[in-house]
Amino acid sequence: MDSHTVGVLGGGQLGRMLVEAAHRLNIKVAILDSENAPAKQINQIAAAAHITGSFANAEDVRHFAAKADVLTYEIEHVDTQVLEALDSESPFVEDSQSWRRIQPSWRTIRQIQDKFVQKQHFAENGIPTADSKGVGTTSPQGLKEIGLELGGLPIMLKARTQAYDGRGNYPIMNLSDIEPALRALADRPLYAERWASFKKELAVMVVKTKQEANVDTYEQITLPFPVTETIHTDSICKLTFTPPRGVPIKIQRQAQDLARKAVASFEGTGVFGVELFLLEDDSIIVNEIAPRPHNSGHYTIEACHMSQYEAHLRAILPGLADTIEPGATDLAVNAAVMLNILGGPEPNSHLLVAKAALKVPGAKIHLYGKGDGRPGRKMGHITIVGKSMSEVERKIHPLIITADSVRAHKHSERTSDEAIQATADELLKLNPAPPEKPLLAIVMGSDTDLATLRPGLELLDKMPIPYLVTITSAHRTPQHMLNFGKAAASRGFKAIVAAAGGAAHLPGMMASETTVPVIGCPVKASSMDGLDSLFAIVQMPRGIPVATVGIANSTNAILLAARIIGTSEPKVQEWLAAHLQQMDDENMAKAARLESEGWQTYKKLDQAMPLSFK
Missing domain, CATH: 1.10.287 (Helix Hairpins)
Known part of the structure; x- marks a missing residue:
């Protein structure tokens, strides 16, 4: 597919998945890492070009660069001094006068390596992020003053370099935390960050296909993957849910745009992982960026038209970057969930999670070949895709329980698999799988409408459709009704049946607030035999459609809703x-x-x- 050899600085799990994507395209990938690194285990195509060494060692990097046409990264903790020297000596791919050998640029890596410099870069480019200040003193009094400048406690104290998975972060909730924080992060360059009170952590993988940095042209030089919701435990990503649960489409689009602008501000091509905070007021800020594929994007392998790994390879190669078209990074399924498999108390404790996944239809298991596990070490991941978030949540639930049981025993000595499994069995009894989330909502303005709906509900009970029946009035509880409509799509409803009599505003007002199909069921009132309700529902203004059935014909309303749902539910x-x-x-x-x-x-x-x- 491409004659160039890609040299990857780092050969862990991300490098391994890069190699898997490269094999499908006949792209040669060479690895600089330890002898039995995960990426090397499955890569024989360019085995002669592999180097056993360190991506942080200048001589190893220089030796490795002589064997690769394009250099990229699996980890950003690399020696940028040698990369700068290599770029000055031989900046372009051999058969190109404009495509640079190092992608993304070494300048980008250097900016991102220092998280405080990264924050300053965001501020200079108009990218919203948490306010931060460099910590130039290790005295408690100095940090107290910085905290006041940032709006008071709490604040987050962070190491500027060599920090990941929460290592290097220390929350300062009150004055008594200052001295322990300084001791924990002693002898490291530090900065303090304003506390971000977020309600969700989000992430967006962004592929950049043009080499220039230009925030103003972000739409032309970047493509976003879907927004994903990330769940962290002990500062390590535990789960991702795609699309994010309960986040309106409008906010997801804002998150994608912000992520694209942040990535567009850096030089070079490739995939970038952008971590975001969704704040309590629904505003979004950038937390930090990784200039490479990212743990939060593992789901893309099964869930998107193109994985983040294929996108990265194509974006960094001169002959393939322009082949990534809009739509290539979109979801190919309705929902996806990813669970990280972390090491436990024994070398093979993590395999309990993988073995449990073998019994879950559709679960895709990725083990990284790292050998013995240890507590908190990422040993693999599991992805499940499906027709709805409810479906994938139910399927992943027992695997989350098993993973939690491994974690519960992580500090135990010589814990048996049987003991971990016993914990899992007990936790599953206390926390059974969640019920299926309703796909159909049946709403009525008053409980007097229930008599009209009863025949349809009796038929609905025979169908394989989880549903919700509730009361919300366009006149007596208008705000509740509007909120219900606004949240309907994010709650997973695929159709709404709304019964109303008299003026019958409920179906139309519901339809004005949701993208979910609404079916109106006119209720026969004491006057006009329900004709007033029928006319009110059927005569909707252009642009706000409501399907309408005959007066009091709830059976047809339910059957029509079932046909709508059936288009995606076999x-x-x-x-x-x-x-x-x-x-x-x-x-x-x-x-x-x-x-x-x-x-x-x-x-x-x-x-x-x-x-x-x-």
């Missing part, structure tokens, strides 16, 4: 097909009886007919 579609066949069979049976017995007898047998015949 089990529902199968039920509907069986239901249609049953009606066909029953009607043909009635015709046969009528023809053979005559209408006089048939009429007398009417009382004995099944309800479904009537």
Whole structure:
């Protein structure tokens, strides 16, 4: 696919997945890392170009660079001095006068390596991030004054370099935390950061396909992957949910745009992992950036049209960067969840999680070949994709329980697999799998409308559709009704049946606040026989559609909702097909009886007919 050899500085799990993506495209990848690094274990195509050494050692990097056409990174803790020298000596790929050998640029790596410099870079480029100040003194009094300048405690004290997975961070919640924080991070360059009170941690993988840095042209030089929600335990990413749960599409688009602008401010091409905070007021700030594929983007392997690893390889190669088209980074499924497999008390404790995943249909297991595990070490991950977030949450639940059980024993000595499994069994009893989230909402303005809905609800009970029935009035609880509509899509509803009588504003007002299809069911009131409700629902203004069934025909409302849901739910579609066949069979049976017995007898047998015949 491409004749250039890609040299990767680092051969851990990210390098391993880069190699897997490269193999599918016949791209040669050489690795600089230890002898049995995970990436080297599965890579024989360019084995002769591998170097056993350190990506932080200048001589090893120089020796390695002589064997590669393009240099990139699996980890940003590299020696940028030697990269700067290499760039000055031979800046461009051999057969190009403009495509640089080092992607992303060594300047980008140097800026990102120092997290305080990274924060200053964001501020200079108009990228919202938490306010921060360099800590030029190790005295408690100096840090107290800095805290006051940042708006008071709490603040976060951070190491500027060589920090990852929460290592190098120390929260200062009150004055008594200052001295322990300074002792914990002694002899390291530090900075203090304003406390970010966030309600969710988000991440966006961004692929940059042009070498220049220009925030103003971010839409032309970057493409975003979907927004993912990240869950951390002990400062290590535990889970990702894509798309993020309960985050409106509008905010997801804002997160993607912010991530793209942040990435566009740096030189060079490749995939960048952007960590974001969604604050309590729904504003978004950038936390930090990784100039490489990222743990939060593992889900892309199974869930997107193109994985972050393929995107990175294509973006850094001169002949492939322009082949990444809009849409290539989009989700190919409705929902995905990723669970990190972390080491436990024994060398193979983590394998309990992988073995449990073998029993979960659709679970994709990635083990990294790192050998013996240890507490907190990333040993692999599991991804599950599905038709809905509810489906993947239910499937991943027992695996989360097993992973939590491994973690609960991480400080135990000589803990057996049986003991960990016993903990998992007990936790699962206390915390069973969540029920399926409803796909269909049935709303009514008053409990008096329940009588109209009852026939449809009785039919719905026979369908494989989880549902919610509730009361929300356009007139008595208007704000609750509007909030329900706004949140309907993010809650996973695929259709809404709204029953209303009289002025019957409920279906229309609900439809004005949601992208979910709304089906109106007119209720027959004491006056006008429900015609007023029918006319009110069916005569919606252009641009706000509401499907409408006959007066009091909740059965048709439910069946129409089921057909909408069935377009993406095979089990529902199968039920509907069986239901249609049953009606066909029953009607043909009635015709046969009528023809053979005559209408006089048939009429007398009417009382004995099944309800479904009537």
